[in-house]
Amino acid sequence: MAACSIDSTQADAVDRKPRKTSASYALRQGDSVMLAPGTHLKLERINDSRCKQGAVCVWAGYISYSFTLTGRGATRNFVLAENMPNAKPTVTQDGLTFALEKLEPPEPPAMDAPPPDYRVSLRVSIARQHATNT
Numbered sequence: 198m199a200a201c202s203i204d205s206t207q208a209d210a211v212d213r214k215p216r217k218t219s220a221s222y223a224l225r226q227g228d229s230v231m232l233a234p235g236t237h238l239k240l241e242r243i244n245d246s247r248c249k250q251g252a253v254c255v256w257a258g259y260i261s262y263s264f265t266l267t268g269r270g271a272t273r274n275f276v277l278a279e280n281m282p283n284a285k286p287t288v289t290q291d292g293l294t295f296a297l298e299k300l301e302p303p304e305p306p307a308m309d310a311p312p313p314d315y316r317v318s319l320r321v322s323i324a325r326q327h328a329t330n331t
Contacts, residue, residue, distance in 0.1 A: 219322035221298060225315065232293065232321060236268030243315045247305040260300065262317050266290050277319065294322045 222230050222238070229239035242263040248254035261278035269291060277297050278284035287296040299318040306313050 219320055221318055221320050223301075223316050223318045233268070236266070236291075238295075238321070239265045239267070240317065241265050241274075243317070245305060245312075245315070249305050249310075250307045252308050258305075260305075262297070262319075264295070266293075289324050292324050294320075294324050296320045296322070 224230065224238075224240040226240055226243045229237050231237050240262060243260065244263070245258075245260045247258035247260055248256070257280070259278055259281040261276050261281045261284055263274065263276050266273045266275070271291075273290050275288045275290055275295070276284045277286055277288060277295060279286045279297065287294060289295075296319060297317065298320050301316040301318075302313050
């Protein structure tokens, strides 16, 4: 019997295993990623209204990213952006925090250039109030 039991020190060590609380993802428009079984994130659209290189503009513009989060029987839409009115670079939805990390290419294209192959990196983390419960 003693060989099958775990003493309290061993049980505490099992409970202290590091849990993954965040991950980074790089997505192109139309890409989706499974965050957990039954929970998916899709980058629906990239909107780049920044002033093109070589153009004369009255405002700098912004780049925004429209996402759809599907899970727990619900669908949520949200936008991430750094300089867009009514949008933020970080959003919390369903206990997960989504934060912009990097854009490729970081600069707007030239006036006559074709649209670039955008890729956005974002960090998905368990929101602090939920981190201790999962």
